[in-house]
Amino acid sequence: MPRVRAKQLDSELRAIATEEYTFQNWAKTFTCTCEIMFEPSTENQVVKIIQLARKYNKPIKVFGSGHSPSDLACSRGFMINIDNMNGLLRVDKRDSTVTVEAGMSLHKLHAILQEHGLALSNLGSISDQTIAGVISTATHGTGAEFGCLSTMVCDMTLVTANGDLVRCSPHENPDLFAAARCSLGALGVITRVSLQVEPAFRLEAIQKPYRFDNVLAEWDDVVHSAEHVRVWWMPHTNDCVVWRANRTEKPAVLPTSNWLLERGLGVHVYQFMLNAARYRPSFIPSITRFMFDTIHTRPIHVIDDSYKVFMFDCLFPQYVNEWAIPWENSPQALKELDEFINTAQLKVHFPVEIRFVNEDDIWLSPSYKRKTCYIGVIMYRPYGNPVPYKKYWKAYEGIMRKHGGRPHWAKAHGQSAEMLSASYPRLKDFLNVREKVDPEGMFLNDYLKRHILPGKPLQSAAML
Numbered sequence: 001m002p003r004v005r006a007k008q009l010d011s012e013l014r015a016i017a018t019e020e021y022t023f024q025n026w027a028k029t030f031t032c033t034c035e036i037m038f039e040p041s042t043e044n045q046v047v048k049i050i051q052l053a054r055k056y057n058k059p060i061k062v063f064g065s066g067h068s069p070s071d072l073a074c075s076r077g078f079m080i081n082i083d084n085m086n087g088l089l090r091v092d093k094r095d096s097t098v099t100v101e102a103g104m105s106l107h108k109l110h111a112i113l114q115e116h117g118l119a120l121s122n123l124g125s126i127s128d129q130t131i132a133g134v135i136s137t138a139t140h141g142t143g144a145e146f147g148c149l150s151t152m153v154c155d156m157t158l159v160t161a162n163g164d165l166v167r168c169s170p171h172e173n174p175d176l177f178a179a180a181r182c183s184l185g186a187l188g189v190i191t192r193v194s195l196q197v198e199p200a201f202r203l204e205a206i207q208k209p210y211r212f213d214n215v216l217a218e219w220d221d222v223v224h225s226a227e228h229v230r231v232w233w234m235p236h237t238n239d240c241v242v243w244r245a246n247r248t249e250k251p252a253v254l255p256t257s258n259w260l261l262e263r264g265l266g267v268h269v270y271q272f273m274l275n276a277a278r279y280r281p282s283f284i285p286s287i288t289r290f291m292f293d294t295i296h297t298r299p300i301h302v303i304d305d306s307y308k309v310f311m312f313d314c315l316f317p318q319y320v321n322e323w324a325i326p327w328e329n330s331p332q333a334l335k336e337l338d339e340f341i342n343t344a345q346l347k348v349h350f351p352v353e354i355r356f357v358n359e360d361d362i363w364l365s366p367s368y369k370r371k372t373c374y375i376g377v378i379m380y381r382p383y384g385n386p387v388p389y390k391k392y393w394k395a396y397e398g399i400m401r402k403h404g405g406r407p408h409w410a411k412a413h414g415q416s417a418e419m420l421s422a423s424y425p426r427l428k429d430f431l432n433v434r435e436k437v438d439p440e441g442m443f444l445n446d447y448l449k450r451h452i453l454p455g456k457p458l459q460s461a462a463m464l
């Protein structure tokens with residue numbers, strides 16, 4: 001494949017092309033340099049880029065805000081960033097739907113929805129991602145009766161590998177729709193998305209400490225104890241924090257300044273201590289105890305606009321791994337994780353984050369046809385420095401697999417297509433749709449070849 005230079009392009013594409021662009025994900029754990037990165041602002045430009053890629057036989061990968069903690073968005077061919085395609089196309093207050101260009105960030109979407117008295121029903125921990133990015137990986141929040149963000153999609157438009165603009169919905173190209181609501185960027189460039197939202201609401205959130213064994217013993221009650229529930233377990237201890245949030249009509253109650261001070265402590269002092277613990281990992285359990293006692297023993301009460309209350313400070317770059325298992329298996333899986341950490345005398349960072357997601361019918365969604373508990377493990381990289389995590393990941397993945405786990409697609413994991421086809425009953429259907437819309441594999445990259453195309457044996461993210 002001859003190298004393509006920006007000077008070979010027509011003036012319209014040349015104006016939006018950067019040669020030898022180096023992409024790095026948010027956590028700075030994955031980097032790639034592509035031949036040309038394009039920043040289109042219209043669907044026509046996307047079509048032209050795809051025609052160019054066909055002419056020169058180049059692979060293409062679209063990326064959003066680069067928040068996936070893996071090489072999912074990487075490519076050495078062409079890359080496309082559609083941040084400039086971020087306009088509002090239509091809003092309908094009567095049926096609470098909105099249509100936007102797919103490069104819009106969640107932050108911008110919240111502001112637009114608020115102006116129209118609307119809001120997203122659920123959210124993950126941050127809003128820096130693009131709409132296309134979150135739906136491409138089935139990004140999730142928490143709430144037993146709430147699906148992942150992809151379940152909010154009513155219809156979408158993609159530019160496929162032959163340059164066609166294809167719209168899909170439950171009634172129009174339904175198979176493409178079932179595949180494209182979690183597509184990993186493998187089916188084409190998503191340019192427009194319509195979402196089901198709801199009238200704007202406030203959330204009342206209460207966060208309190210609990211004994212972890214008590215929470216595990218009353219799992220079902222805890223899962224259903226509020227509309228949105230998340231649990232943070234502190235490894236090396238029997239302590240956890242339960243965050244519960246419900247819709248409310250009550251007036252706003254904002255966090256106190258003391259709370260803000262504690263967040264500062266939670267970021268800066270924690271990072272400093274974790275950096276010191278790189279030389280003395282045996283400090284880690286004491287750091288966890290100190291942080292829990294100073295920050296998490298006091299209940300926190302907040303009432304505010306929903307999209308603000310859903311947000312969490314994810315602190316600083318980190319290695320993360322997160323899998324979805326049937327929620328009834330999660331107490332046992334967590335006990336096994338605790339046992340492994342103790343027996344292997346591993347020193348691991350807090351928290352282990354536990355969230356709940358309703359089942360859906362999206363072929364590659366980790367919550368496909370089952371009520372799901374996501375269990376996320378984390379090892380921070382204080383000041384960007386490396387920390388050991390591979391032994392932890394290997395054992396964690398073994399436990400998740402044993403309990404029917406499906407890895408979060410955005411996060412680095414070690415599952416081959418053979419392993420994934422056992423846990424994703426519709427993987428084959430997804431691959432058939434992919435073959436139809438992209439027979440030459442224009443949208444495949446190393447991640448997709450490794451994980452969804454048959455033939456590559458992998459065992460653990462620790463191997464990556």
Ligand SMILES: Cc1cc2nc3c(=O)[nH]c(=O)nc-3n(C[C@H](O)[C@H](O)[C@H](O)COP(=O)(O)OP(=O)(O)OC[C@H]3O[C@@H](n4cnc5c(N)ncnc54)[C@H](O)[C@@H]3O)c2cc1C
Binds near residue numbers: 026064069132186410
């Ligand atoms: C600090 C932090 C917090 C997070 N919190 C959560 C959380 O609470 N819950 C959760 O589930 N996940 C969470 N994530 C993961 C994150 O939501 C996903 O990685 C999401 O996919 C990132 O969106 P992005 O816009 O950065 O997409 P990218 O990471 O840039 O891309 C992700 C995928 O989307 C594809 N894609 C992007 N744009 C398009 C397009 N226009 N057309 C087709 N494909 C496209 C890419 O090709 C790639 O396959 C978090 C990540 C970080 C770093």
